[in-house]
Amino acid sequence: MxxxxxxxxxxxxxxxxxxxxxxxxxxxxxxxxxxxxxxxxxxxxxxxxxxxxxxxxxxxxxxxxxxxxxxxxxxxxxxxxxxxxxxxxxxxxxxxxxxxxxxxxxxxxxxxxxxxxxxxxxxxxxxxxxxxxxxxxxxxxxxxxxxxxxxxxxxxxxTRPVWPEYVRGLDREQAFIADELGVRLPGLEASKAEPIAVVGGGQTGLECVLRLLGSGFTDIRWLGRNQWFRSIDDSPMANELYRPSHIQFLQGLNRGKRREMIVDSRYSGDAITPGGLRALYQGNYDGLLTLGRFPVTLLPGRDVTSAEQLADGNIRLRCTTPEMPEEHEVRHLVVAAGREHxxxxxxxxxxxxxxxxxxxxxxxxxxxxxxxxxxxxxxxxxxxxxxxxxxxxxxxxxxxxxxxxxxxxxxxxxxxxxxxxxxxxxxx
Ligand SMILES: Cc1cc2nc3c(=O)[nH]c(=O)nc-3n(C[C@H](O)[C@H](O)[C@H](O)COP(=O)(O)OP(=O)(O)OC[C@H]3O[C@@H](n4cnc5c(N)ncnc54)[C@H](O)[C@@H]3O)c2cc1C
Structure with missing residues (x-):
């Protein structure tokens, strides 16, 4: 001070x-x-x-x-x-x-x-x-x-990280937000072969997956709500949305129309860098060559609805998919579910x-x-x-x-x- x-x-x-x-x-x-x-x-x-x-x-x-x-x-x-x-x-x-x-x-x-x-x-x-x-x-x-x-x-x-409701009843040693991954990693040394889920299909979710992959984890499940893990549109036209003239244009619209246009353009910014996705695909392919299977399973289109702490110490995640509801049993859970103002x-x-x-x-x-x-x-x-x-x-x-x-x-x-x-x- x-x-x-x-x-x-x-x-x-x-x-x-x-x-x-x-x-x-x-x-x-x-x-x-x-x-x-x-x-x-x-x-x-x-x-x-x-x-x-x-x-x-x-x-x-x-x-x-x-x-x-x-x-x-x-x-x-x-x-x-x-x-x-x-x-x-x-x-x-x-x-x-x-x-x-x-x-x-x-x-x-x-x-x-x-x-x-x-x-x-x-x-x-x-x-x-x-x-x-x-x-x-x-x-x-x-x-x-x-x-x-x-x-x-x-x-x-x-902003601060969102803590979804379903995480609250879980053991804090096993379920934590992305911001805590760095300090938790040394304690997870013995669990690298056990399933670990990363929930959140944005850039932070991707970075957690990359960090786990780079640290030697071999069963990473990456869940995201959208139909696929989208990369940012960094094209010249998309970048026109990030100019003073466009902000000025938005100001002139009525509230409803403005909101509609902003929602429609969200993937020009709220998405993953293409280089990050490439790093994931290449790291996963390297993993395939050594393990005989992919260390990362990509699970898009999953909306996690609840999580339960099981008697054997695992966590059961329930999620909706475009077809049937689905369950995943994991040892640890990293939450990257966005940020709030x-x-x-x-x-x-x-x-x-x-x-x-x-x-x-x-x-x-x-x-x-x-x-x-x-x-x-x-x-x-x-x-x-x-x-x-x-x-x-x-x-x-x-x-x-x-x-x-x-x-x-x-x-x-x-x-x-x-x-x-x-x-x-x-x-x-
Ligand atoms: C990991 C990450 C990477 C990002 N990378 C990019 C990027 O590459 N490009 C991009 O355009 N955007 C990026 N963003 C989005 C955005 O640009 C950043 O979040 C940016 O930091 C926003 O700046 P800010 O000053 O508004 O808020 P913040 O950087 O969040 O700063 C807010 C500050 O307010 C302080 N604070 C809050 N409440 C109080 C209080 N009551 N009293 C005192 N202090 C308080 C906090 O300690 C904090 O230091 C990223 C966001 C994240 C989370």
């Missing part, structure tokens, strides 16, 4: 407080630094800088190109570009000559840590447990103690002033501000919480600086960063 008191018992006051110091709010802090001398502070519950750290290991790759860093899309001369990180850390030539198609995810985390240190605005080890309104803005508390006040608030709370810790008074839509989601305006019954121009902005108003770029890294620039233009009520995306062959 780097918080200091303002004196007379009041917590320090800032122009803007950001809750969460993931890529969304780091991008905001980076651009903020260049446009105002006002003070900004970020609060994060992590002990140190990190980015999905439990899911990082050698070999996992980014799904986004290196130019999609914290700043380049709106300010390529900013000191916190990824390129400047490579130059100042001495890695430029080593990285170029490694000829990666996609960057190692660990490298992106290192870049974020480098940028975090240079920004010097993050208070770690600070889980904000309440946000309330005061006579002149907001107050945030950590462990029940007020730690800061501000004019404006920016939420960058990110982290809710803001508003106190009751503030929560009642927020406008929610029919699905119970906060209403987020095109400039990422939340609609609320506020006082005197104090604004609340939110990243990563408006999939059905801002589309697929809402959660990803592809438009980070553009989103941050839109927030800053709105917060300071002038066009600090022009957002221009006119050279587009597509007429939506």
């Amino acid at each position: 780097t918080i200091t008191e303002r004196g007379n018992g009041h917590p320090p006051r800032y122009h803007t407080i950001g809750i969460g110091a993931g890529p969304s709010n780091l991008s905001l802090a980076a651009l903020y630094k260049g446009v105002t001398t006002e003070k900004l502070a970020l609060f994060d519950s992590r002990p140190v800088a990190g980015w999905h750290t439990p899911l990082l290991y050698p070999g996992v790759r980014m799904q986004t190109g290196w130019m999609k860093d914290l700043v380049s899309l709106v300010d390529p001369r900013h000191e916190l570009t990824f390129l400047n990180y490579l130059v100042t850390s001495g890695r430029l030539y080593a990285l170029i000559n490694s000829q990666f198609d996609a960057l190692p995810r660990i490298e992106y985390e290192r870049y974020l840590a480098w940028a975090t240190e240079r920004l010097g605005v993050v208070n770690f080890d600070c889980r904000v447990d309440s946000i309330s309104i005061t006579d002149d803005g907001f107050e945030v508390c950590v462990d029940g103690t007020p730690v800061a006040q501000s004019e404006h608030l920016v939420l960058g709370l990110g 982290v809710q803001a810790p508003f106190d009751d008074d503030l929560r009642e002033r927020i406008d929610y839509d029919d699905d119970g989601e906060m209403l987020v305006e095109p400039d990422y501000s939340i609609r609320w019954k506020g006082m005197n121009g104090h604004r609340i902005f939110s990243f990563n919480a408006s999939r059905y108003s801002h589309g697929l770029t809402n959660a990803g890294l592809t438009q980070l600086p553009v989103r941050a620039a839109i927030v800053l233009n709105s917060m300071f009520d002038r066009e600090i960063y022009p957002i221009s995306d006119e050279l587009c062959a597509v007429k939506w």
Whole structure:
């Protein structure tokens, strides 16, 4: 914690407080630094800088190109570009000559840590447990103690793994979420020949399967809900969905139509990298050559409905399939069932002033501000919480600086960063 008191018992006051110091709010802090001398502070519950750290290991790759860093899309001369990180850390030539198609995810985390240190605005080890309104803005508390006040608030709370209902009655030693696989692996040394299930047909599910395969497991069952394990559509046309002009187009549609289009385009982002699937198929083929059978069984079209802890210590999974219901008995279960948005810790008074839509989601305006019954121009902005108003770029890294620039233009009520995306062959 780097918080200091303002004196007379009041917590320090800032122009803007950001809750969460993931890529969304780091991008905001980076651009903020260049446009105002006002003070900004970020609060994060992590002990140190990190980015999905439990899911990082050698070999996992980014799904986004290196130019999609914290700043380049709106300010390529900013000191916190990824390129400047490579130059100042001495890695430029080593990285170029490694000829990666996609960057190692660990490298992106290192870049974020480098940028975090240079920004010097993050208070770690600070889980904000309440946000309330005061006579002149907001107050945030950590462990029940007020730690800061501000004019404006920016939420960058990110997501957390989903724990499906059926896992809850199982032995936690045997059934765990993907984020725990790394720490569990040493304890599974003696179980490598026993059946282990990975539930979840997305990128995280695939990465768990690859990790188990690479660690020598020989009976891995990979279950996913969709008809097949889909790879991302990374075609030029699919990438048109990740441009400011498309987000702008979506804003002009009515809610129902917009939702329909966003659902229809989800596999341009919510899917598996083709290189990952190839690695799985090749690893599985190598396994066939040594074992005489495939170590990984792919089970698409399975929707797990329940799980039972058996007397012999195994777990029985029941699932629906396009034909008959099916059962699988496994020794261990890894759950990679997606992620859900982290809710803001508003106190009751503030929560009642927020406008929610029919699905119970906060209403987020095109400039990422939340609609609320506020006082005197104090604004609340939110990243990563408006999939059905801002589309697929809402959660990803592809438009980070553009989103941050839109927030800053709105917060300071002038066009600090022009957002221009006119050279587009597509007429939506
Ligand atoms: C494993 C993985 C890989 C991904 N790879 C890509 C990719 O390659 N390309 C892409 O476009 N997208 C990717 N994504 C999706 C998305 O871009 C990332 O999740 C990204 O980190 C979102 O940034 P964020 O800042 O909004 O949220 P997060 O990175 O989740 O950061 C939120 C932060 O808020 C903090 N926090 C939450 N609640 C509180 C609280 N009450 N008080 C204080 N702090 C709090 C958390 O500790 C966390 O540090 C990936 C997602 C995952 C899970």
